[in-house]
Amino acid sequence: MLRYPGWLLGYLWWLLKGCYAVARVFLVDARVLLGVAVKIPTVSFSASEQNTTALKEFDQLLRRVFPKIFSSSLVQHEMVGNYSHLLTVPGSEPDLEPYMLLAHIDVVPADEADGWDAPPFSAQELNGFIYGRGTIDNKQSVMGILQALEYLLEQGYTPRRSFYIGLGHDEEISGPQGAVNIVKLLKSRGVKLLYVLDEGLTIMDGVVDGLIGPGALIGVSEKGQATVKLSVSTPPGHSSMPPRESSIGILASAVTRLEKNRMPNLFGHGPERATFEHLAHKFGWPYRMVMSNLWLFSSLVLEGQPDTNAFVRTTTAVTMFNSGVKINVMPAYAEAFVNFRIHSSQTLQEVLKLIKSTISDERVKVEFVSGFDPLPISSYDEDTFGYQIIKKTVHDIFPEVTVSPGICVGNTDSRHYTELSPDIYRFAPSWYKPGDSARFHGVNERISIQNYEEIVLFYFQLMQNSDIRNLPGPRT
Numbered sequence: 001m002l003r004y005p006g007w008l009l010g011y012l013w014w015l016l017k018g019c020y021a022v023a024r025v026f027l028v029d030a031r032v033l034l035g036v037a038v039k040i041p042t043v044s045f046s047a048s049e050q051n052t053t054a055l056k057e058f059d060q061l062l063r064r065v066f067p068k069i070f071s072s073s074l075v076q077h078e079m080v081g082n083y084s085h086l087l088t089v090p091g092s093e094p095d096l097e098p099y100m101l102l103a104h105i106d107v108v109p110a111d112e113a114d115g116w117d118a119p120p121f122s123a124q125e126l127n128g129f130i131y132g133r134g135t136i137d138n139k140q141s142v143m144g145i146l147q148a149l150e151y152l153l154e155q156g157y158t159p160r161r162s163f164y165i166g167l168g169h170d171e172e173i174s175g176p177q178g179a180v181n182i183v184k185l186l187k188s189r190g191v192k193l194l195y196v197l198d199e200g201l202t203i204m205d206g207v208v209d210g211l212i213g214p215g216a217l218i219g220v221s222e223k224g225q226a227t228v229k230l231s232v233s234t235p236p237g238h239s240s241m242p243p244r245e246s247s248i249g250i251l252a253s254a255v256t257r258l259e260k261n262r263m264p265n266l267f268g269h270g271p272e273r274a275t276f277e278h279l280a281h282k283f284g285w286p287y288r289m290v291m292s293n294l295w296l297f298s299s300l301v302l303e304g305q306p307d308t309n310a311f312v313r314t315t316t317a318v319t320m321f322n323s324g325v326k327i328n329v330m331p332a333y334a335e336a337f338v339n340f341r342i343h344s345s346q347t348l349q350e351v352l353k354l355i356k357s358t359i360s361d362e363r364v365k366v367e368f369v370s371g372f373d374p375l376p377i378s379s380y381d382e383d384t385f386g387y388q389i390i391k392k393t394v395h396d397i398f399p400e401v402t403v404s405p406g407i408c409v410g411n412t413d414s415r416h417y418t419e420l421s422p423d424i425y426r427f428a429p430s431w432y433k434p435g436d437s438a439r440f441h442g443v444n445e446r447i448s449i450q451n452y453e454e455i456v457l458f459y460f461q462l463m464q465n466s467d468i469r470n471l472p473g474p475r476t
């Protein structure tokens with residue numbers, strides 16, 4: 001047996017305790033800074049209305065609380081589209097292809113009156129959670145990424161592989177000034193990226209029936225979108241002599257037909273098949289048996305909940321419905337907007353055709369408002385650098401978590417980066433437990449203090465893990 005002198009063991013113990021103490025102080029500060037960031041209401045209300053005062057204040061905050069980043073001669077900082085940030089961190093080995101981390105500063109509106117347990121811009125701490133708009137979408141990543149870089153610079157770390165950090169200010173309105181202009185700038189500089197990591201899927205814990213233990217789903221694609229406007233025009237008149245069907249009634253039947261006749265269950269035709277193949281060994285009895293018939297499994301287990309249902313089909317959401325001017329006047333006009341999120345195995349054109357055939361009523365005008373096809377599927381095989389480095393980092397920080405590919409059901413700024421990289425991933429290591437889906441854009445958005453500390457450590461580790469030149473070869 002190897003023997004070490006007592007003084008050496010004592011010294012190592014002292015060093016370990018010291019590092020732990022430094023890390024604790026650093027993480028306590030980090031959590032305070034997340035709170036300060038959440039208190040700034042960087043709300044994107046609509047495409048034409050953003051809180052620019054808050055966006056300016058956020059810029060000042062970043063410069064104040066990350067002094068190493070903003071004074072370092074290594075890091076280049078640029079403002080893009082007025083309020084978005086592009087950071088360039090050159091590596092010491094320029095032949096290594098760079099990667100890029102994305103997050104966004106803006107948030108959706110929040111109203112305390114909707115039933116928040118703490119005011120949405122208070123960052124109040126309750127039972128170990130920080131409450132506030134942006135705590136999971138997506139200030140935890142903005143602050144987590146910068147905190148990790150600040151800490152690395154403090155330690156004198158020089159990366160070997162160059163990387164970029166893109167912080168959009170208008171993601172919630174699809175990134176027309178932020179992400180779009182960052183991409184234009186990088187393209188003009190001839191940049192190609194080894195991989196891109198943006199917000200998206202999370203660590204699911206207890207969300208899928210039968211799955212034992214937590215699973216980190218790395219979004220290897222994201223769904224497409226179609227928004228259509230449905231409208232009905234009928235002659236106005238006195239409500240005392242109504243026709244058999246009003247414009248409202250005709251339109252209501254059309255949207256009911258769309259809701260009742262959901263788009264087909266396409267489980268197994270997109271990357272969600274790989275999700276369950278990767279997780280198969282983590283299912284307990286009797287789910288493991290049902291797993292052998294994946295289609296049956298998908299209807300029994302996945303279609304029941306809105307979040308898992310979104311995984312298996314193009315979803316239909318009637319989001320706006322307007323009509324009527326007075327209680328005794330037959331409305332001349334009724335309109336509704338329906339937002340579809342397109343499954344990976346369908347196209348925008350196919351979905352538009354299905355919408356028309358499902359409504360099948362000449363009186364209902366169907367107009368295309370906006371949309372795009374599902375995004376390409378990024379590689380998740382054994383020798384794909386980005387996927388494997390993200391996976392390794394998840395295992396480094398969360399050893400108990402199983403990693404698998406998944407589809408991001410919402411859209412992200414990374415959608416604009418397809419010309420810069422084939423390998424785009426959507427994942428942030430927030431814990432997602434039953435009921436948490438309602439917190440995205442909903443009430444009581446929150447993050448546990450422990451989870452925020454893990455997020456900082458995740459990015460800290462990812463920046464270092466990305467510095468390896470090649471993935472280790474297959475074990476012999």
Ligand SMILES: CCCCCCCC/C=C\CCCCCCCC(=O)N[C@@H](Cc1ccc(O)cc1)C(=O)O
Nearest residue numbers: 171172174200201208307308311410411412413415
């Ligand atoms: C097997 C288990 C399946 C469980 C799957 C469900 C998990 C859900 C987990 C997390 C939610 C994912 C949220 C992703 C980020 C969405 C970001 C967002 O809200 N985007 C908006 C706005 C937007 C942004 C960028 C665009 O280019 C277009 C629109 C959106 O409406 O999607």
Ligand SMILES: [Zn+2]
Nearest residue numbers: 137138171199
């Ligand atoms: Zn987001």
Ligand SMILES: [Zn+2]
Nearest residue numbers: 108137172441
């Ligand atoms: Zn969002």
